[in-house]
Amino acid sequence: MQKRTVFFISDGTGITAGALGKLLEHFPSTNFTQVRLPFTDTLDKIKLAQDAILHAAEEDANRPVVIMSLGDMELRNSIKKSDAYFIDLFNTFIDPLGVELKQKPLTGAGIAHSVMGTKYNDRMEAVNFTLNHDDGMTNSGLEEAQVILIGVSRCGKTPTSVYLAMQFGIKAANYPLIPEDFERGTLPAVLHKHLDKIFGLTIKPERLHAVRNERRAGSFYASLDNCKKEIATAENLMRNAGITWADSTSRSVEELSAIILEKTRKPSNA
């Protein structure tokens, strides 16, 4: 298997450049090592980066891939003297987009992820809201929620809520469906007036059994029988209430969040 080191070199956090690292998943038969070099904002640091590139090339017996976002032209030109395959966000995206917009881009370091960035405060407020409304912790302030996730215990509500908040600035509460809901056969009363923003998660019994067993091995709660019953009852309950749901068994929080945003048709600028 081919070995390649991928460097993400940025004068800021390197998070935008790093996001492109996801595209490496399109090449499953290369063995990538990913190295982040944020705050590379001086010629001295560029020199260190070049040493690392040279070293990796020797180790891998292949030239590295460099995904770079450097506003300063001198830094940009220096790093390119190394022997590597370069993907330059300025060359490829920012400068051509500037031509289209007839505007010169800002080239200061760390522009993309400053607190001045679009909607930063909304995102942080959403994260606070979501953590304070995790797992049915409180009913107060639910009218502020933009999404309320429901589902059986350990089906993925919490990480999905947190991702919705952190990534998209969505205030996402979540409520577990528990044995007393199943006995009553209806959603918790407090949720009745929020049906329009409720989204359900479900999961395959075998997977839920495995997840619960990691926490409480051998318990009734984790038993396959109980998981099957809880899931069937929860799905019935959601069906009767007209709630849309998605199966979390083989979906990432990224995929679930994208589905939830689409189905709940929240306008999003993120």
Next chain:
Amino acid sequence: MQKRTVFFISDGTGITAGALGKLLEHFPSTNFTQVRLPFTDTLDKIKLAQDAILHAAEEDANRPVVIMSLGDMELRNSIKKSDAYFIDLFNTFIDPLGVELKQKPLTGAGIAHSVMGTKYNDRMEAVNFTLNHDDGMTNSGLEEAQVILIGVSRCGKTPTSVYLAMQFGIKAANYPLIPEDFERGTLPAVLHKHLDKIFGLTIKPERLHAVRNERRAGSFYASLDNCKKEIATAENLMRNAGITWADSTSRSVEELSAIILEKTRKPSNA
């Protein structure tokens, strides 16, 4: 101010394409409207996207920007019949990278954000760990933490911890520094054996005062005097213990996380 609509069109979650939206911050004098169109994986959905592009062009009196990630060649060619400025992740990145790697990229939908993706399970485990070790909630399992953030109440420890976990798969606990620590003048005893992974956050008194006032207006806790004293004492305490710290006052969680990763020198593949 020039108006432009930016469409993120993807056959998957659109999250990688959306990440490039951060680059729009380089053009502060354009008024961007961002529209995400995930799961655009049929010709019918492409047609809807084209209608939306046409509509936005009329509204803005400017052609839209389309940042797209579509594996299927027919979908890719269809959307490009619209009048827009296209940034095509396949054309620009994935296909040329394939040439460099001498490999054909996978073109299925949703490759980048599947649960099969690199390190997905590590990230989810880190999110669970972090939420269970928020705000000094428990001392058990601290040896598993990769980073332990400390600082006065409301200085940004929680959102930074959550970001470290969700984005980088770092198990990040956090501990508040509280009046009894200040009286004693030392870090909580339980942290003494973890000094190598502790990182401090601090904040300007005026900012802390404002943040605390939102929660408990007029309280002693929120008073500027108390904020000043807590911060000075906390910084002294960290200085004496040899803890590195960063000021969160005007830094985003992205910036803080990048700094923490760099200073704690954790190897990261994210």
